[in-house]
Amino acid sequence: MAKSKPRVKAPKKASKGDIVTIKTLISHIMETGLRKNKKTGKIIPRQIINKFQAKFEGTEIFSVDLDPAISANPFFQFSMKAEKSGEFEFIWTDDNGDVYSKKSKLTVS
Amino acid sequence: MKDLSRRDVLALGTTAAAAALFVNPLAAHAETDLAKDLIKKFTGGKNAAEGKIKLEMPEIAENGNTVPLSFTVESPMTKKDYVKRxxxxxxxxxxxxxATFNFSHLSGVAKASSRMxxxxxxxxxxxxxxxxxxxxMTKTEVKVTIGGCGG
Structure with a gap:
């Protein structure tokens, strides 16, 4: 499988007290483990992103435990209250142990 | 035993069809039991009241592979009073x-969207x-034209 590519849309600037919206997407097949290979009849093993975490300055603001019913290329939209400037970190964990991450800075005025 | 007459065969067919009709609702029931068990596991046996949470999904989903979902929970989202999961x-x-969505008081609002x-x-x-x-808790019915779990 091609390497997963995470994408994040988070604001760069915000006023103190604003609620900012963050959108994230990662390219991933999210193989459910229920499908069969049509030629061999064998079940295709499960491979999904099982955990997504969003941190701000090292503190978790939002996370998701994913099950196979989440669509391929998992997309999440969520919010954070902007109190101070800092850095977001977004982390995706694959069933096979791979970890993908992306960072984004936020300036609060 | 005498040979089956045409009438007997027709009668058998009807019975079989009726039996098939009866089997389907039972199967559907078993699935809701699965969901019930899952709710029980999540709440630890506590009762979940209706309301406070709003789930937005399309009424009809043409493609079951990616159905947008979005929910909002009424909460001030302060350190003392916030939505956990x-x-x-x-x-x-x-x-x-x-999926299970975990919030913190830093989330600002208990609102998230995804695709399922x-x-x-x-x-x-x-x-x-x-x-x-x-x-x-809340629930919403989604009509699916093409299912999204098959191979």
């Missing part, structure tokens, strides 16, 4: 668990756990 359950899927798979027309259930230990 929200679980999404699809009782008609081969595996009813969809739906195998067939069914009720999607959302249950929220608040920091005071109470549970709230």
């Amino acid at each position: 929200v679980i999404i359950i699809a009782g008609g899927n081969p595996r009813p668990e969809v 798979r739906l195998a067939k027309t069914q009720n999607v259930i959302a249950v929220a756990e608040l920091s005071d230990g109470s549970f709230h």
